[in-house]
Amino acid sequence: MAIIGAFIVLFANAAVSAETATNPGANGYSVSPSLNTITIQAGTTKSLTIYVQNISHATEQVTTITDNFIASPTNNGSPEILLNGGSTSRGLKQYISIPDANFTLQPGQLKPVTVNIAIPANTESGGYYAAIRFAPQSFATGRNINLTGSVTSLIMVTIPGNLRQQLNIVKFGAGDSSGQIDSLFTSSKNIYGVVYFNNTGNIQSQPFGNFTVKQGKGEIYNVPMNKDGGYILPASERYFTSKLQHIGPIGKYTIYGNFGFGTHGELLSAKANFYVIPLWLIWSVMVLMIAAIVFLVIYFGFVRRHKNRINR
Numbered sequence: 404m405a406i407i408g409a410f411i412v413l414f415a416n417a418a419v420s421a422e423t424a425t426n427p428g429a430n431g432y433s434v435s436p437s438l439n440t441i442t443i444q445a446g447t448t449k450s451l452t453i454y455v456q457n458i459s460h461a462t463e464q465v466t467t468i469t470d471n472f473i474a475s476p477t478n479n480g481s482p483e484i485l486l487n488g489g490s491t492s493r494g495l496k497q498y499i500s501i502p503d504a505n506f507t508l509q510p511g512q513l514k515p516v517t518v519n520i521a522i523p524a525n526t527e528s529g530g531y532y533a534a535i536r537f538a539p540q541s542f543a544t545g546r547n548i549n550l551t552g553s554v555t556s557l558i559m560v561t562i563p564g565n566l567r568q569q570l571n572i573v574k575f576g577a578g579d580s581s582g583q584i585d586s587l588f589t590s591s592k593n594i595y596g597v598v599y600f601n602n603t604g605n606i607q608s609q610p611f612g613n614f615t616v617k618q619g620k621g622e623i624y625n626v627p628m629n630k631d632g633g634y635i636l637p638a639s640e641r642y643f644t645s646k647l648q649h650i651g652p653i654g655k656y657t658i659y660g661n662f663g664f665g666t667h668g669e670l671l672s673a674k675a676n677f678y679v680i681p682l683w684l685i686w687s688v689m690v691l692m693i694a695a696i697v698f699l700v701i702y703f704g705f706v707r708r709h710k711n712r713i714n715r
Contacts, residue, residue: 431459446524457508467504474639495533528564529605567604568665574599576675582642591650612662
C-alpha cells in the first residue's frame with residue numbers, strides 16, 4: 404500500500420457548493436467542490452455531483468479514481484491519500500460507485516460527475532472518508548496513478564446513530580506558524596497562538612473559538628481560531644494557529660484559549676505564559692554577568708595576594 408501525502412488542506416466549510424471551492428491541477432483540470440460533506444442513513448443510497456473542467460487548450464481523456472484517506476501525521480490538517488487500494492476503518496471507497504468514470508473533456512468543457520454512495524444497513528455510525536481524483540487516462544498503469552497528475556475532491560460522510568464528538572487539548576501556548584510551541588521569544592514579530600486537539604470521537608469535528616493575549620490584567624489582543632472551518636478526523640491530532648498582534652518588544656504575557664466543538668457547544672479552555680526578551684538585552688545581561696565574574700575573580704585574587712603579603 405503506497406501512502407503519499409496530498410496537500411489539500413481541509414479548510415472548507417461544513418457545506419461546500421460547486422460555486423465556492425475549486426481545486427486546479429497542473430494537468431489542466433479544475434474540480435469543484437474540493438470538499439463534500441453529506442449525511443447518509445445506514446441502509447440507504449445518496450448521490451452527489453462533482454464538477455470537473457478542462458482548463459487547457461487540448462482535448463483530454465479523463466479517468467476517475469476513488470481512494471480512501473486518513474489524517475496526515477504532520478498534524479497540519481492535510482490528508483494522506485491511500486493509493487492503490489489502501490484501506491482504513493473509516494474508508495468510504497468500498498461504498499462508492501461512479502457510473503461515468505471515464506470520459507472525454509473538450510477544451511473549456513465543464514462536466515458534472517455523479518458519485519453514488521450506498522451505505523449497507525449494518526454499517527457502524529460515525530464518519531467515513533474518501534477522495535475522488537481525476538487524471539489523464541494515459542497516466543494509469545494498472546491501478547497505480549500518482550497524485551501529481553491528478554486533481555482531487557474529498558468526501559466526508561456522516562452516518563447517524565451513536566455519534567461521539569469528543570475533543571481534548573493536548574498542547575497549548577504561543578509559538579510559530581508551523582505549530583512549534585515555545586515560552587521565550589526574542590522578537591514580538593511572527594508569534595502565533597497554537598493549540599493541538601486530539602479527536603477521540605467517531606466523527607469529524609470542527610472546533611471554534613478565540614485566542615486572547617493579556618499583559619497583567621489588561622487585554623492586548625483577541626483573534627479567532629480556525630476561522631476557515633477546518634476539520635479534525637477521528638483518532639487523529641491536529642494543530643491550529645492564529646497570528647498574534649500588538650505584542651510589545653519586551654515583557655511577560657499570558658495567552659488564553661477558549662474553544663468549543665460539537666452540536667451542543669462543548670467548551671474547552673487553556674492558558675500559558677510566554678516572554679518576549681530582545682536579543683540585545685539577553686546579550687547585555689550575558690556581558691554584564693561575564694564582566695561581574697571577571698571582576699570578582701580579579702578582586703578576590705587581589706585580596707588573596709594582599710593577605711599573603713601581610714602574613715609574610
